[in-house]
Amino acid sequence: MDLFEDEAPKGGDNAHEFSVSEISGAVKKTVEGAFGHVRVRGELGRVTHHRSGHVYLDLKDERASLSGVIWRGSASKMETRPEEGMEVIATGRLTTFQGQSKYQMVIESLVPAGAGALMAMLEKRRKMLEGEGLFDPARKRPIPWLPEVIGVVTSPTGAVIRDILHRLRDRFPRKVLVWPVAVQGPNCAPDVTRAIRGFNALSVGGALPRPDLIIVARGGGSIEDLWGFNEESVVRAAAESAIPLISAVGHETDTTLIDHASDRRAPTPTAAAEIAVPVRAELAADIAQMGARLGQLQRYAMDRRGERLRDLSRGLPRSDALLQGPxxxxxxxxxxxxxxxxxxxxxxxxxxxxxxxxxxxxxxxVARARDRVERAAATLPGAFRGGIAQRRLALSQHSLRPAGLSERLRQERRHAERVAGRLTPELVTDRLRRLSERLAALDRLRETLSHRATLERGFAVVRAGGTVVTDRASAAAAAELEIEFKDGRLTVGQGGGGSEPPAAPAPKAPRRKPASKPEQPDLF
Incomplete structure (x- = not known):
């Protein structure tokens, strides 16, 4: 056996090789094709609201967990805000996330799995907010007895606002500011939150008056319809309100979380208006009754004091007895x-x-007085001579000595030199220039105000006996008229009149040229 001989190929080694991206894409197509639209029921585990607006969560039951994501567009349209522990029914599609080789559900809608789930979530939220002290009775403020301005947070088109206004008009008319909001649906909670905080943001004495009382009102409905008033943002806004707030959401049997955070709960919107203001007729009757009681008490007090005065007067002695001894x-x-x-x-x-x-x-x-006079007469000449000597000594100390005169002359000479030093040629020239400009301006003003400028424009001056004629009657009564034109004067008689050759125009006063060296210029 050759140790360096290649081993024979094993079975299946000739199968197609996939890349990681190819296998991930194939799995994605398979999952999305098989589960294009699904509805999944489960309990929400981890819920993360990303700053981008997307929501990441886990759907779980007792044996498995499914990751899910709600894109920002779908999350903004959902009526129910997902919270950990809710039992929900999620509708969407399954897909895979290739970056982590995991599958997840893209959720398009999310609703609670029945009223029981909503009530469980509501109870959980109530306990959380109560633990923070938002429902503490010590935080609640008293309702003002007679508010000047009432702010109403409700729908402007429903019957609720009409019922409130009608009830206020019957009991005690007040100024009402209506902040229109959506009282149902996904916009309900944000609108109500903005309205409560908006009323609190108004400044006292501003263009829009700040309400003394806020009423949050809505008619009856199911728990889903009233769910906006159970949202955490609405409850916190009601608890933070510096203005006393009355909640009137639903009917008497309906309870929402804003009822616990408000300063006063009203069973109906009409009851909220009755809590807000007293009945004016009843107040008038009470005032009249108290006025009558006050008058009775005053009369009773006067009677008692008169009786007491009479009792005390009987104990006093008679005036005759008091005056007998004196x-x-x-x-x-x-x-x-x-x-x-x-x-x-x-x-x-x-x-x-x-x-x-x-x-x-x-x-x-007499002898003593004569001695005092003689002593004074004896001392008088000496005192007189002493006074003259003192005056002569004072005068000699302040006499005009040559040294004093010399010092005074030196001071005057220094002063004259300082004044002469300020009189520079530039100063004199500038002063003369300003005087020349002023003289030229006055000459131009004289020519502008002269009547000869008017004659240049085609007017004439009519005189009779050296006096200017300004009306037709005076001209008709004159024996001879003298008319001055721009180039001379013309004499006209009553019968056609004679005339004299035009006189040479009066010479204009020559413009006065500024003297180069005036004798005594006004320099100061």
């Missing part, structure tokens, strides 16, 4: 007054007789 003391003092006056006069007379006004007593003050 009146008696006054009479006693009146009787004692003459004797007291006589005794006082006698006492003063006695004191005066003991200390008579003798001339010796008056001479002492």
């Amino acid at each position: 009146r008696q003391r006054l009479d006693d003092l009146d009787r004692r007054l003459p004797g007291a006056l006589r005794a006082a006069i006698a006492a003063k007379r006695l004191a005066l007789s003991e200390h008579p006004l003798r001339p010796a007593l008056a001479a002492v003050p």
Whole structure:
């Protein structure tokens, strides 16, 4: 046996060789041909929402798992948002992903597998949001007693908005802002979310008033019809609203997640309007009743105080009794007054007789005053001379000494040199140029305002006796008229008048040329 002899070919070694791409394409055609349109029921496992808009998920049961993808166009049209744990029925087609040698389902529609699945998903979402504290009663705000502006989030064409407006008009008319939204279908949740946040974004005192209360309303329907109000975005917007919110979705037996997040739930949209505002007639009746009660209480209080005053007045003594004692003391003092006056006069007379006004007593003050006058007269000449000496000394200190005059002259000379230094030829020339331009402008203005410019345009000046004539009656009464044209004057008499040769036009005043060196230019 030759060890280097080639081994004989085995059976099947002559089969066709496929490339990886060829075998993947063949499998893809087989799978898509056999499962072009399928409906699969299962539970959603992993759900991934890609930033591109595509949704990747897994459909599974107790024994197997199937990968699925929802392209962005189909995902945006789906009424139900896929969530992990939902039991759904997916409709689409099977295909393969050649890059990973795996098959998957391209889902075109996705619906919950019955009401039981929806309720299970709803309960799961409710527990999640409740765990975050969005349904906590401590977060709820009180409803304003009488709001000025009410914002209503609902469909503008349904019966709900008509019922709300009618009920508000019957109870207490208020300003209403309607934010139109879709209340059913895939656009319901985004529209309601934008409406709630849009009302909260309005500024106080702006062109569009900010509501004091928001009502989210919709009529009754099935759980599928009301599903938009169970979406997480709507619940979070209601919980975050700084404006108190009333939810009125469905009938009394219908419950959605927005009812738990709102500040107040109304069983119907009409009941929401009744919660929003009181009845004006009832308020007027209550005010009238309270006014009547207030009047009664005031009268009762006045009666009680009057009775109390009368009781206290009976305990006071009479005015006559109060005045008897003072009146008696006054009479006693009146009787004692003459004797007291006589005794006082006698006492003063006695004191005066003991200390008579003798001339010796008056001479002492006079002598003291005379001494003070003599001392002042003796010191007056010396004080006068001292004052003159002080004034003479002050005047000598401020006398005009030659040294002071020289210093003053030097200061004046320096000042004159500084002024002369500023008087440069350029400054003088510029000042003269400005004066010349001003004179030329004034001359042009004089020529513009002169009547001779008007004569150049074909007008004439009529005079009678040296006075300008401006009306026909004055011209007819004049014996002779003088008409001035642009090239001279013409005299016209009443009977045809004589005329004089045209006078030479008045010479124009020559323009004044600016002097090159004015004697005293105004430089400052």
